[in-house]
C-alpha cells in the first residue's frame with residue numbers, strides 16, 4: 207500500500223515518516239518536501255516540490271493509487287500559505303485527479319491540526335487567535351471536501367495537544383494526561399495507522415484517542 211506525506215522534514219512529519227516506513231502494510235512512502243530528506247530507505251521516494259500552491263496533474267496522477275496522504279505542513283505563527291492555502295491547493299488538485307480514476311476505496315486525507323484550533327471564525331479574542339483561526343479554516347475546508355466528494359475522499363482531522371519529542375518530556379506527558387499531551391512517536395504511529403486502516407475512526411480525532419491508540423500500536427509493533 208502506498209502512502210503520501212507532506213511536511214515529512216518537520217518534527218511531527220518526521221515521526222509520521224518513521225512510523226509509516228515501519229508499518230508492515232505500507233510498502234511505499236512518497237514524500238512531498240521543499241528540501242531533500244536526510245534519509246534513504248527502500249520504501250521511500252522523495253519528490254521535491256517547488257511551489258506548494260501548484261500541484262501539476264502529471265505529478266499527482268502517478269500517485270492516485272495511494273491509500274491517502276498525511277498532511278503535516280503548518281506553522282506556529284499563523285501563516286496563510288502554510289496553514290491554509292497549501293493544503294487547499296493540494297486537496298483541490300488531488301480530488302480532480304481522483305474523480306477521473308476508478309478506486310476501490312476513498313482517498314484518506316489525514317490532516318494535522320491541533321487541540322486548540324477552532325473552527326468558529328467569528329471569535330477574535332487576542333492576536334494569538336490568528337494561527338488557530340487559519341488552521342480552523344483549513345480543518346473546515348478538509349471536512350467539506352469529504353462531504354462534497356464522499357465517494358472519492360475521506361478526511362480525518364487529527365487534533366493533538368502538546369506533542370513531546372524527547373524522552374525527558376515523558377514525565378510531563380504523563381502528568382498532563384491523555385487529554386492534553388501525546389508523544390511524537392504515538393502520534394506518528396496513529397497517523398500511519400489512520401491513513402491505511404482508518405475506516406472505523408471519526409472525522410475529527412482528539413488527543414485522548416490519539417494517545418491511547420498510538421500507545422497500543424507501538425506496543426503491538
Ligand SMILES: NC(=O)c1ccc[n+]([C@@H]2O[C@H](COP(=O)([O-])OP(=O)(O)OC[C@H]3O[C@@H](n4cnc5c(N)ncnc54)[C@H](OP(=O)(O)O)[C@@H]3O)[C@@H](O)[C@H]2O)c1
Nearest residue numbers: 213214215216217218219279280281282319320367368369
Ligand atoms: N508541536 C506541537 O505540540 C503541536 C501540537 C498540535 C499541532 N501542531 C501543529 O503541527 C504543525 C507541524 O508541527 P511541527 O512541530 O512538525 O512543525 P515543524 O517542525 O516546523 O514542521 C513544519 C513542516 O512544514 C514545512 N514547511 C515550512 N515552511 C514551508 C514552506 N514555505 N513550503 C513548504 N513546506 C514548508 C517544513 O519544511 P522544512 O523542513 O523544509 O522547513 C516542515 O516539514 C504546526 O502547524 C503546529 O502548529 C503542533
